[in-house]
Amino acid sequence: MSTIKYTDDHEWISIEGDIATVGITNHAQEQLGDVVFVDLPEVGASVEKGGDAAVVESVKAASDVFAPIDGEIVEVNGSLVDDPSLVNSDAQGNGWFMKVKIADAGQLEGLMDDAAYQEHIAE
Amino acid sequence: MSEDAELKQTPLYSRHVALGAKMVPFTGYDMPVQYPAGIMAEHNHTRSAAGLFDVSHMGQCYLHGPDHATTAAALETLTPGDFLGLEPGQQSYTQFTNETGGILDDLMVTRPAGEGSDGSLFLVVNAACKEADFARLEAGMPSNVSVEILHDKALLALQGPAAHDVMSRLGPEAAAMSFMQTKSCTIAGLACHASRSGYTGEDGFEISVSNDDAGTLMDTLLEQPEVEPIGLGARDSLRLEAGLCLYGHDIDETTSPAEAGLVWSIGKRRRVEGGFPGAERIQKELGGGRTRFRVGIIPEGRAPAREGTIIEKDGVEIGVVTSGGFGPTVGGPVAMGYVAFEHRAADTPIDLIVRGKALPATITKMPFAPHRYRR
Known part of the structure; x- marks a missing residue:
């Protein structure tokens, strides 16, 4: 069973054991519009909470995706290389970006649950 | 605020x-x-x-003078276009240039056809530049040519x-x-x-x-x-x-029409005679004095190269991207920018420095999607 959390920067994090799967929310992809390219981190790279992790490019502009937690990249979604539009069609499923080995589970505490995130985007 | x-x-x-x-x-x-x-x-x-x-955000105005020759000659003092030779009912693309041959704005100029329109020219200018353009026209027209701004x-x-x-x-x-x-x-x-x-x-x-x-x-x-x-x-x-310039990005006060590949819009008579702001530089550039040139660029792969991306050749900086993004009709990234004049040829391999990485790309002819005008 996984737990899903959300950040202020419109990322979702699905937690299973010590692995967090990270993507951008459906709300975020709606704001970005048609995604044409995703620049993913290298497997094995270390990321820091709040630091650059990936870049998502729409027709119009490039947007940074920040790491929601500290950790090590253990897998990236290779399907996005050939079909970046998965971010639009299935942002919170097949459009995931990366899997991060969680370095500090305590950082998960400050993240929003679904109800809090829905309230956040309604503001 | x-x-x-x-x-x-x-x-x-x-x-x-x-x-x-x-x-x-x-x-x-x-x-x-x-x-x-x-x-x-x-x-x-x-x-x-x-x-x-x-x-509708773009600026529209008329110039009104006693006859076509007077109004055309007046506008020719501010731009390198040939308006004396513009036929009734024809439109022409041109630029306002500054004293150093840079571009202050680009615009479309129409010579209206029909009764009562002799001596009038209709101009459409960029939204961001329209106030400055209108002021420039009002200051630059002789006393017998008036500017009518169409609010x-x-x-x-x-x-x-x-x-x-x-x-x-x-x-x-x-x-x-x-x-x-x-x-x-x-x-x-x-x-x-x-x-x-x-x-x-x-x-x-x-x-x-x-x-x-x-x-x-x-x-x-x-x-x-x-x-x-x-x-x-x-x-x-x-x-x-379509390979068309966006003012403030692909052309600005530092780029000349010659560097921007807009020589086709400068009348032959004007190239010889001059008589527009910055003619000295532009004539010199057309005689072989260009140091950079606007080119089309196709990045390899799928990563777009945005405005401001540095262009390198063999590890040496040769230019910068001025517009770049994804071309839906092309089905991949496209860009335009300026490179050192000697590297302008189509098929020249270059590198684009995107987020610290050198991405291979190729200089290419524009437009990226063929023009389909009805001539």
Whole structure:
């Protein structure tokens, strides 16, 4: 069973054991519009909470995706290389970006649950 | 202080909102960047059918003088275009240049046809530059040439391969024009001034209409089965694929028309005679003195190279990207920028420095998507 959390920067994090799967929310992809390219981190790279992790490019502009937690990249979604539009069609499923080995589970505490995130985007 | 409070609206603002457009500040106006269909769908619709653009933020004015020769000669003191040779009913692309040969704005100039229009020229200038352009014209025209700024006119663009069929139904007189012709005519029963031109690389029309009639014209055009509303996002990707310059990005006060590859817009007589601001530099550049040149660029792979991306060749910086993004019709990233003149040839391999990594790319001829004007 996984737990899903959300950040202020419109990322979702699905937690299973010590692995967090990270993507951008459906709300975020709606704001970005048609995604044409995703620049993913290298497997094995270390990321820091709040630091650059990936870049998502729409027709119009490039947007940074920040790491929601500290950790090590253990897998990236290779399907996005050939079909970046998965971010639009299935942002919170097949459009995931990366899997991060969680370095500090305590950082998960400050993240929003679904109800809090829905309230956040309604503001 | 809220910036939104100061934003101006075009006469079509409430229609954009009603259509569900995402509105953004652009050159002081609250403008539709996209409608619910999205930039990609809007771009593709314009290439396959017809798109309707609200470009009422652009500046429109008339110059009025005693006769064509006087008005044309007056405008020629500010631009390198040949307006003495412009036939009635014809349109021409030109630039305002500064004393050092840079570009202050680019604009379209029309010589109206018909009775009572001798001595008049109609100008359409960029929104961001219009106040400065109007001031420059008012300061630069002789006492017998007046500037009439059209605050009461909207501007709509209908672009795409189906634009002709739509216009054949609503304004047959306009549909009879060929590329770069203009006409005062009736469209959907409304008095308009139309030109056969645009900013997408497609066949199409730009229609100047009174603010009062603009909404009715927009509604009638959107009732046509081929026509969808298109926002500024797709306008940018369409013009980029067409290899057309965006002022403030691909051309500015430092770039000359010769460096920008706009020599075709400088009259032959003007190249020889000069007599426009910055003629010395531009004539020198045309005689072999150019140090850089605007080129098209196709990045390999899928990563777009945005404005400001450094261009290298063999590890040495040779230029910079001035417009770049994804070309939906091309199906991949496209860009334009300036490179050192000796590296301008098509098929030259280069590197684009994107987020610290060198991405291979190739200099290429423009347009990226073929122009489909009706000549």
